[in-house]
Amino acid sequence: MILRMSNLFVRTLRDDPNDAEVPSHKLLVRAGYVRRAAPGIYTWLPLGLRVLRNVENIIREEMNAIGAQELSFPALLPREPYEASNRWTTYGNGIFRLQDRKGGDYLLGPTHEEMFTLAVKDMYSSYKDLPVWLYQIQTKYRDEARPRAGVLRGREFIMKDSYSFDTTDEGLDRSYAAHREAYVKTFDRLGFDYAIVKATSGAMGGSKSEEFLAKADVGEDTYVRCTHCDYAANVEAVAVRPPAPVPFDDVPAAHAEDTPDTPTIQTLVDHLNAEFPRDDRPWEAGDTLKNVLVVLKHPDGRREPLAIGLPGDREVDQKRLEGQLEPIEVEPMDDVEMKKHEALVKGYIGPAALGEESPSGIRFVVDPRVAEGTRWVTGANVHGSHVIDLVMGRDFTADGTIEAAEVRDGDACPNCEEGTLESARGIEMGHIFQLGRWFAEALGLQVLDENGKLVTVTMGSYGIGVTRAVAAIAEGNNDELGLCWPREISPADVHIVAAGKDGAVFDEAARIADDLSARGVTVLYDDRTGKVSPGVKFKDAELIGVPTIVTVGRGLADGNVEVRDRASDERTEVPVAEAVDRIV
Numbered sequence: 001m002i003l004r005m006s007n008l009f010v011r012t013l014r015d016d017p018n019d020a021e022v023p024s025h026k027l028l029v030r031a032g033y034v035r036r037a038a039p040g041i042y043t044w045l046p047l048g049l050r051v052l053r054n055v056e057n058i059i060r061e062e063m064n065a066i067g068a069q070e071l072s073f074p075a076l077l078p079r080e081p082y083e084a085s086n087r088w089t090t091y092g093n094g095i096f097r098l099q100d101r102k103g104g105d106y107l108l109g110p111t112h113e114e115m116f117t118l119a120v121k122d123m124y125s126s127y128k129d130l131p132v133w134l135y136q137i138q139t140k141y142r143d144e145a146r147p148r149a150g151v152l153r154g155r156e157f158i159m160k161d162s163y164s165f166d167t168t169d170e171g172l173d174r175s176y177a178a179h180r181e182a183y184v185k186t187f188d189r190l191g192f193d194y195a196i197v198k199a200t201s202g203a204m205g206g207s208k209s210e211e212f213l214a215k216a217d218v219g220e221d222t223y224v225r226c227t228h229c230d231y232a233a234n235v236e237a238v239a240v241r242p243p244a245p246v247p248f249d250d251v252p253a254a255h256a257e258d259t260p261d262t263p264t265i266q267t268l269v270d271h272l273n274a275e276f277p278r279d280d281r282p283w284e285a286g287d288t289l290k291n292v293l294v295v296l297k298h299p300d301g302r303r304e305p306l307a308i309g310l311p312g313d314r315e316v317d318q319k320r321l322e323g324q325l326e327p328i329e330v331e332p333m334d335d336v337e338m339k340k341h342e343a344l345v346k347g348y349i350g351p352a353a354l355g356e357e358s359p360s361g362i363r364f365v366v367d368p369r370v371a372e373g374t375r376w377v378t379g380a381n382v383h384g385s386h387v388i389d390l391v392m393g394r395d396f397t398a399d400g401t402i403e404a405a406e407v408r409d410g411d412a413c414p415n416c417e418e419g420t421l422e423s424a425r426g427i428e429m430g431h432i433f434q435l436g437r438w439f440a441e442a443l444g445l446q447v448l449d450e451n452g453k454l455v456t457v458t459m460g461s462y463g464i465g466v467t468r469a470v471a472a473i474a475e476g477n478n479d480e481l482g483l484c485w486p487r488e489i490s491p492a493d494v495h496i497v498a499a500g501k502d503g504a505v506f507d508e509a510a511r512i513a514d515d516l517s518a519r520g521v522t523v524l525y526d527d528r529t530g531k532v533s534p535g536v537k538f539k540d541a542e543l544i545g546v547p548t549i550v551t552v553g554r555g556l557a558d559g560n561v562e563v564r565d566r567a568s569d570e571r572t573e574v575p576v577a578e579a580v581d582r583i584v
């Protein structure tokens with residue numbers, strides 16, 4: 001196949017777009033791969049679409065190789081399934097909702113657990129049908145608070161999402177392991193330098209969870225790795241020993257001196273009872289606020305998200321809580337945003353923060369009931385009267401370890417206890433986790449087991465950001481001149497530059513392009529004539545980043561063409577007659 005620059009739908013730009021901060025964003029726009037249609041929403045131009053398809057196909061091949069089956073759900077989805085899982089509410093501002101002409105509610109799918117669960121429920125009824133692994137490569141919509149860095153964080157983006165369905169926990173383990181292996185192969189082929197890190201299992205519960213993070217300074221995720229063993233974890237998910245409990249009754253006294261107006265948990269409880277009375281009984285210390293974000297207002301007017309509750313509690317009347325509190329503001333939010341804020345807050349009450357100042361200058365005390373094995377902790381802000389108390393839900397594992405806490409570099413590794421932790425940044429490329437029976441229970445997915453008894457199916461969920469992968473690969477493969485694609489990803493295999501005015505140059509370049517194409521090589525041929533100088537053509541070739549650049553120009557008089565490796569810049573003069581063989 002030959003793409004000709006003379007008619008290719010592309011326009012390269014010399015200057016960086018105003019809104020671009022990270023290299024991949026600048027280069028993908030400048031080299032004519034994508035164009036912005038609206039914030040976080042992008043158009044894929046011919047070169048970009050070729051790259052996107054290459055990435056998709058690698059993912060598709062590896063999913064097919066483990067026996068997963070591809071299907072495709074709509075992006076426009078009815079409200080009911082998301083109502084059944086409560087995500088219509090818990091997603092908060094994170095989803096796009098819309099109505100049809102009859103006033104029926106719809107959403108644009110942010111992720112498709114509900115639809116996959118219902119499809120299996122619809123078609124399967126026996127353990128004999130399972131396990132089954134299903135996937136799609138499909139457009140997702142999330143109204144991200146901060147769309148960022150071009151297609152790295154879009155509001156419309158393509159995700160590969162797969163789901164496994166098993167009857168037993170052991171089955172789920174096997175499904176998870178198979179997907180994990182497929183992900184390793186996929187990310188190796190995509191050419192990533194990546195880390196597999198322990199992750200939080202998400203707002204929907206579940207147990208095992210890992211993320212594949214492409215190592216990159218521009219990444220939004222921070223993870224720690226051990227200097228001694230292979231332990232690596234997103235900082236959201238570092239397991240630590242629980243702090244020694246502080247006697248709850250002592251707390252106000254302990255801090256009375258430096259914070260005379262210390263609000264206590266009771267302040268918040270009173271506030272809740274006054275403003276948001278419960279139907280069944282009064283609020284009391286230890287209750288959990290769910291599906292809400294508590295925003296702290298600093299005296300200087302800054303707003304800081306402080307606490308969230310976990311989703312699923314219908315005791316709190318969400319609607320009454322929306323956006324009206326003083327001094328507490330309560331906002332609904334999507335589960336993923338929640339996780340972030342949850343992590344933020346969890347960080348504050350790690351051992352380091354107990355009784356000490358957290359990074360935001362807020363101190364917490366922990367309810368002693370933690371030590372007695374209760375599920376919920378109540379944290380009280382004891383910093384000063386200008387801030388608020390908060391009540392916070394926390395999940396504790398059976399042995400009393402906390403799922404997340406603030407880590408510092410230099411902390412001892414919680415796994416081997418010999419090494420120390422160092423931190424690095426990464427881009428979340430993939431996320432696999434064992435959902436367990438949560439969705440199946442919510443949506444009633446059961447099958448008959450060997451004994452004719454109905455059992456609830458257990459699920460795994462496995463995502464890869466496809467459009468994000470394009471940006472992340474670009475992020476890891478560029479230099480000051482432009483992009484440098486790995487061959488499997490590149491929009492073409494060879495970029496031929498006809499550099500000269502001579503008819504002979506164009507004849508020879510066209511012949512090489514034809515020969516290569518006939519041998520299955522995809523060629524991007526710069527056949528532009530007229531005012532387009534060789535200098536402009538070289539600049540474009542460097543910017544576009546096809547891995548091999550062949551120049552047919554001055555050397556032709558001596559019977560040579562130049563073959564240049566874009567990434568290493570190694571250049572070789574090759575006799576014209578040998579050029580095609582050298583390249584293939």
Ligand code: ATP
Nearest residue numbers: 152153154157159336428429430431463464465468
């Ligand atoms: P993030 O933490 O970056 O917001 P997430 O944890 O919300 O991602 P998941 O729900 O785990 O994302 O979705 C699976 C994959 O989809 C992610 O690992 C990521 O690669 C991709 N993805 C998620 N949100 C976006 C987005 N806004 N734009 C592009 N890709 C995304």
Ligand code: MG
Nearest residue numbers: 142144336337
């Ligand atoms: Mg997210």
Ligand code: MG
Nearest residue numbers: 221336428431
């Ligand atoms: Mg994430």
Ligand code: MG
Nearest residue numbers: 211428430431
């Ligand atoms: Mg994730």
